[in-house]
Amino acid sequence: MNVALRTDAETYCDALLRPGNTNCAGCGMSLGLRWLDEALGGEKPFMVIPACCGIVTAGAFPTSAYGAPTAASTFASAPAVASGISAVADLNDEDSVTVCWTGDGGTYDIGIATLSAAAERNENILYICYDNEIYGNTGGQRSSATPEGVRTSTTPRGKSERKKDMMAIMIAHRIPYAATLSIAHRDDFLRKVRVARKTRGFRFLLLLSPCPTGWKAEAEQSVDLIDAAVRCGLFPLYEVFDGVRYRINVRPDGTPVDQYVAGQRRYTGIHTDGSALHARIDEQWRLLNVLAEAFPADGRSA
Amino acid sequence: MPRALVTGNHAAGHALAVAGEANRCARGCAGGAYPITPQTEIIEFLRDYSFTRGRIVPVESEHSAMGVCIGASLAGARAFTASSSNGLAYMTENVFAAGYYRLPIVMIAVNRTLGPPWNIWVDQGDSLALRDAPWLQFYTESHQDLVDTILLAFRVAEDPRVLLPALVAMDGFVTSHTQMVVDLPELSQVDRYLPACRVPHQLRRDHAVTFGGLTWPRETERHRRDIQQAMEQVPQVLAEAIDEFEKVFGRRPHGAISAEHTADAETVLVACNTMARTLRGVVGARRRKGERIGMIKSKLFRPFPRAAILAATAAAKRVGVLDRNHSPGSGGIFWQEIAATLHARPDVLVQDYLVGLGGGDVTPQIIDEIIDDLARRTAAADPVWKEVAA
Ligand SMILES: Cc1ncc(C[n+]2csc(CCOP(=O)(O)OP(=O)(O)O)c2C)c(N)n1
Ligand code: SF4
Numbered sequence: 056m057n058v059a060l061r062t063d064a065e066t067y068c069d070a071l072l073r074p075g076n077t078n079c080a081g082c083g084m085s086l087g088l089r090w091l092d093e094a095l096g097g098e099k100p101f102m103v104i105p106a107c108c109g110i111v112t113a114g115a116f117p118t119s120a121y122g123a124p125t126a127a128s129t130f131a132s133a134p135a136v137a138s139g140i141s142a143v144a145d146l147n148d149e150d151s152v153t154v155c156w157t158g159d160g161g162t163y164d165i166g167i168a169t170l171s172a173a174a175e176r177n178e179n180i181l182y183i184c185y186d187n188e189i190y191g192n193t194g195g196q197r198s199s200a201t202p203e204g205v206r207t208s209t210t211p212r213g214k215s216e217r218k219k220d221m222m223a224i225m226i227a228h229r230i231p232y233a234a235t236l237s238i239a240h241r242d243d244f245l246r247k248v249r250v251a252r253k254t255r256g257f258r259f260l261l262l263l264s265p266c267p268t269g270w271k272a273e274a275e276q277s278v279d280l281i282d283a284a285v286r287c288g289l290f291p292l293y294e295v296f297d298g299v300r301y302r303i304n305v306r307p308d309g310t311p312v313d314q315y316v317a318g319q320r321r322y323t324g325i326h327t328d329g330s331a332l333h334a335r336i337d338e339q340w341r342l343l344n345v346l347a348e349a350f351p352a353d354g355r356s357a
Numbered sequence: 358m359p360r361a362l363v364t365g366n367h368a369a370g371h372a373l374a375v376a377g378e379a380n381r382c383a384r385g386c387a388g389g390a391y392p393i394t395p396q397t398e399i400i401e402f403l404r405d406y407s408f409t410r411g412r413i414v415p416v417e418s419e420h421s422a423m424g425v426c427i428g429a430s431l432a433g434a435r436a437f438t439a440s441s442s443n444g445l446a447y448m449t450e451n452v453f454a455a456g457y458y459r460l461p462i463v464m465i466a467v468n469r470t471l472g473p474p475w476n477i478w479v480d481q482g483d484s485l486a487l488r489d490a491p492w493l494q495f496y497t498e499s500h501q502d503l504v505d506t507i508l509l510a511f512r513v514a515e516d517p518r519v520l521l522p523a524l525v526a527m528d529g530f531v532t533s534h535t536q537m538v539v540d541l542p543e544l545s546q547v548d549r550y551l552p553a554c555r556v557p558h559q560l561r562r563d564h565a566v567t568f569g570g571l572t573w574p575r576e577t578e579r580h581r582r583d584i585q586q587a588m589e590q591v592p593q594v595l596a597e598a599i600d601e602f603e604k605v606f607g608r609r610p611h612g613a614i615s616a617e618h619t620a621d622a623e624t625v626l627v628a629c630n631t632m633a634r635t636l637r638g639v640v641g642a643r644r645r646k647g648e649r650i651g652m653i654k655s656k657l658f659r660p661f662p663r664a665a666i667l668a669a670t671a672a673a674k675r676v677g678v679l680d681r682n683h684s685p686g687s688g689g690i691f692w693q694e695i696a697a698t699l700h701a702r703p704d705v706l707v708q709d710y711l712v713g714l715g716g717g718d719v720t721p722q723i724i725d726e727i728i729d730d731l732a733r734r735t736a737a738a739d740p741v742w743k744e745v746a747a
Contacts, residue, residue, distance in 0.1 A: 068565075099562050103428070110567075116576050119567040124560040126431055127569030128424065129450050135421035139387055139428020139436070140560065142412045146385040146434070151562060169424065172417035 069097065069122055076112045076120035081274025083264030083281070084109060084185050086238040091154070091183070092122075094248030099123040100154040100181070101144075103137040105166065106130040107158035108191040108266075131166040133157050134173035134180060141179045152181055152252060159186040159200035163219050174228040177256040183236075184221070184259075187266035195269040204331065205321050207269070213324075217335075222295075225259040229298030236262040237292055239282035243304055247294060263290045271320035280318055286310035288336045291343055300352035303343065312336065359541050365532035366395070368500045368539050369465045369525075370402025372507035373437050375547045376463070377403075377411050380435040383553035385410030387429035388437045389422030393444040394477045395529040396467040400439055419444040423451035423462075430460035431568065433559035435511070437462060441529060442469035442483045449487065455522050456491030457580070458569060459587075460556065461514035462522040463507065464492075468630065468681075469529040470715045478716020479529040481630065482682040485658070485690045491584045493523035493591060494659040496629035498611075500537040503527050505602065505610035506656070508542060508550060512598040515554050518590040529716070531631045542606065550605045588660040595657070613657035616669035618644055622651030624731060625670050627695055628679040629655045632712075632719050636679065639724045650728070655691060663698045670699065675706045677731040679724070680740070681713040688740030706731075709740035717745035 067073050071092035078085045102125040104110045110127045114120045128136040133155040141153040162170060162184040173180060189207055190196040196209040199219040206213050225233045232254045234247045251258040263284060265277040272280060284290040288307030295301050312332045316322045363371070377386030390400035390413050403413045411434075414425045419440050426436040440448060445466060455462050466484040470476040484494065495510060497503040503525065510523035527533060542550075558568065572580065595613060603609045615633075618640065619625055628636045633654040640652045653669050655662075670676055676699065680689025687693060692709035699705050710727050713719040723745055730741065 099565070101432075101560055101562070110570055113567040113570040115571040115573060116567075119565055119570065121567055122565045124562060124564055125567040125570075126428070126560060127567060128427070129420075129454050131420060132424035132427070132451060132454075135389070135416060135424025136428035136431070138414055138416075138421075139389075139425040139430070139434075140432045141428075142387050142414060142425070143384060143429050143432035143434040146387070146410050146412060168417055169421050172421060176414070 071122050073120045073122050075114065077114060078112050079268050079274070081265060081267040081277040083187065083238055083262065083266065083277060084112065087185055087236070087262050087264060090241065090244050091248055094245045095152070095252060098152065100152040101140050102126070102154050102156055103128055103133045103140065104156045105133040105161040106192065107161055109156050109158060109185065111192060130161055131169050133161060133166060134169045134178070134182065137180045138173050138176070138178045145179060153179070155180060155182040157182070157184050158191065159184060159188060160190045160198045162186070163199045163221055171228065174225060174230050174257045174259065177230065179255055181251050181258045182260070183262060185262045185264035187264045187269060188218070189266060189269040191266050191269050207321070222261055226295045226298045230259055231256040231297055232258040232294070234260055234294035235290065235292050236260050237281050237285050237290065238262070239278050239285060240292060240305065243292055269321070272318050276318050280315055283310055283315040287312040287315055288340055289315060289332065291339065293343065293347070294352070296352055299350045301347040301350050302352035303347050307336070307340065359543065360538055361541050362536050362538050363500065363541070364398065364534055364536050365500050365503055365527050366398035366467070366534065367402060368504045368541065369439065369507060369527065370399045371541050372504045373399070373463070373465065374403060374406040375542055375544050376508060376511050376551060377435055377437065378408055378544055379547040379551050380554050381409040384433040386435040386437070387412050387414065387425065389414050389416040389425035390438065391416055391419050391422045391440070391444065393441045395469060395533045396439045396441040396444070396465065399465055419448035420451055423448045423455055426462045427451060427455050427458060427460060430462050430556055431458070431560050433556050435554040436460070437464065439465035439467065441467045442471055445483045445487060446471060452487055452492065453490045454569070456584070459520045459558065460522055461520055461554070463510050463514060464522065464524050465507070466524050466526040467529050467533045468526050476715050477529065479531055480681055480715055481526065484524055484526045485682050487524065488659060488690065491521055492659060493521055495523065495525045495656055496658055497525060497527050497532070497656065498630055498633045498654060500532065500539045502611055503532065504539055504542065508547065509595065509598050509602060509610060511551055513591060513594050515552070516594045517557065519587050519594055521584065521587055526630065528630045540608065546605055550602065591657070591660050592662060592665070611654070611656055613662040614665045614669060615654035615656070616651070616665070617654070618651035619653065619669045619672065621649050621672055623672060623674045624648070624650045624677070624728065625653060625673040626677045626679065626728065627653045627655055627691060629658070629691065632679050632681060635719055635721055636724055639721045639728065643728065661694045661698070666695065666698045670702070670705065673705055675708070675731050675734070677727060678707065678709050679719070679727070680709055680711050681719070683711055683714055692740060706734060706737050708734060708737050710743045711740050712743040713745055719745060
């Protein structure tokens with residue numbers, strides 16, 4: 056293979072996420088954005104990023120850590136702004152990809168009406184939520200993506216409510232494609248982004264994105280934590296076509312949930328033995344198995 | 358131009374649609390649509406229009422309607438929407454964003470009382486609440502004024518010297534739901550009048566920049582100052598747009614303000630929207646009786662045309678402002694601007710009248726009473742509440 060050599064500067068300039076960005080060490084966004092770039096094969100998307108850590112990542116004007124045209128939207132508006140951008144691209148017969156890159160606050164909470172509406176209209180948008188289960192930008196408050204029991208700055212004694220099942224909500228919109236992404240499963244990640252890129256209409260990707268700062272975890276543990284989350288069954292890797300064809304990508308392998316929980320001090324004193332989580336994991340998998348059996352994706356190439 | 362008997366909403370829908378369609382040879386047009394009384398017919402008109410290269414997105418809220426306009430404009434299209442009252446309030450965050458982004462979006466505001474308590478009648482408090490947003494604001498007195506101003510608004514907003522969004526207001530029901538004979542612009546005329554919409558900072562695939570990311574105080578100060586300087590260009594750009602309008606349409610639209618009988622007027626009344634039409638009748642009748650009275654129809658509110666107001670009040674000793682809006686703890690919002698403008702003229706008595714709030718019918722008789730009250734005054738007082746019959 057003939058690989059053209061490039062200077063560092065050229066490589067940096069071309070990357071979707073350039074060096075010098077402000078992500079904390081071990082932030083799930085860093086790997087997520089790099090793999091998004093790789094899966095798109097260097098094609099530059101239009102990025103729409105609401106208020107969240109992801110827009111701080113860009114750095115201060117006039118620098119841009121994003122190597123793609125990027126619009127910072129208001130907190131709740133990424134799918135609306137992206138609807139305008141992709142509508143005009145379609146009107147002008149441009150085959151571009153418009154990506155919403157948003158946190159869980161912008162997705163599960165303040166932006167959910169806008170998101171639901173864009174999904175219902177089946178806008179031609181690739182929506183990626185990096186779910187760090189917390190409001191990172193504002194210093195670590197709860198969101199409706201924060202798991203039950205977890206301590207945040209606004210749930211100092213642990214959150215009493217359960218995490219919202221955003222995948223189920225998006226699947227219920229019968230969008231062409233919805234899938235979960237893991238930064239510990241590179242091939243699966245790249246393949247799903249490519250499927251999403253090839254699909255027209257509204258596509259929703261949910262990335263469980265470690266936030267060492269908010270999770271009170273060690274930066275070098277991020278990939279291992281997500282690996283454990285997938286293996287223990289807490290974060291299922293699966294994909295759903297048109298809201299009715301399910302495919303489970305990775306099944307739990309008996310890894311104890313403690314392997315995920317013990318490395319994060321946000322769980323300290325709440326779920327020390329992980330027993331409370333086991334029931335949730337069982338329930339989640341019973342439901343997912345029923346759906347995947349009744350509505351299999353077989354016959355549809357991924 | 359075809360003359361037609363149409364409602365204000367129909368006229369506005371038509372003007373937006375032909376302006377959007379006129380951009381078909383460039384990047385087309387787009388906008389968001391969300392209903393609210395008394396604006397709804399406008400977005401229905403737009404949804405029904407067959408654009409060659411345009412899409413009106415039926416969104417779930419006004420906040421998203423402006424969000425779609427922001428995205429479409431960032432992608433280089435001509436973008437517009439319409440709203441009223443609580444819709445404008447709900448949209449507010451993105452109204453500011455659109456201006457700070459320097460996007461030449463045009464929005465129709467059909468003035469309606471903010472609630473709750475719910476009241477669908479006219480009150481300019483909804484759009485005036487957006488006066489501190491980086492938007493041009495125009496207030497229109499008739500269906501024709503409305504149509505003409507919408508076209509002027511696109512031309513001025515998209516001018517590279519301005520590049521700011523523009524709001525065009527009309528009175529709820531009094532304008533939106535009544536019919537008048539209007540010269541409706543034809544597409545071929547608008548094609549000649551509006552240059553292709555060009556957003557110089559349009560997002561481009563090969564241009565990696567982040568719009569709207571973080572800025573430090575220094576850049577923020579510059580950004581705000583640039584906006585102020587752009588605002589200061591508006592009177593000149595508007596004057597040129599009016600000249601050009603006359604060449605294409607054969608009619609001269611109203612300017613930033615209409616100063617009527619002010620050359621020798623010791624008493625000057627100021628009003629906007631349809632109140633200005635009622636005022637015109639009263640002022641005309643009083644002049645025929647020999648009174649040295651004049652009026653200012655205030656169309657451009659942002660930027661506020663201070664120089665024009667000062668010139669039109671050169672002979673004035675008393676200025677009365679009719680405000681169909683209320684800024685609690687202060688008074689009328691037009692009055693605040695007029696009083697600030699006439700600060701350099703301590704010899705002029707400036708009196709505010711809060712009148713027609715919540716849609717009360719401002720009749721010629723009420724305006725006569727206001728003028729009589731103004732004549733009796735020896736010094737300005739706090740804003741006067743002039744109640745009207747139910
Ligand atoms: C309308 C509005 N409300 C509140 C904020 C303050 N704010 C900015 S980012 C943020 C939280 C973002 O959380 P999330 O979406 O989870 O992304 P993260 O910061 O974790 O990356 C909040 C509350 C805002 N910018 N706009
Ligand atoms: S606070 Fe968390 S989400 Fe934000 S940049 Fe740091 S690690 Fe990433």
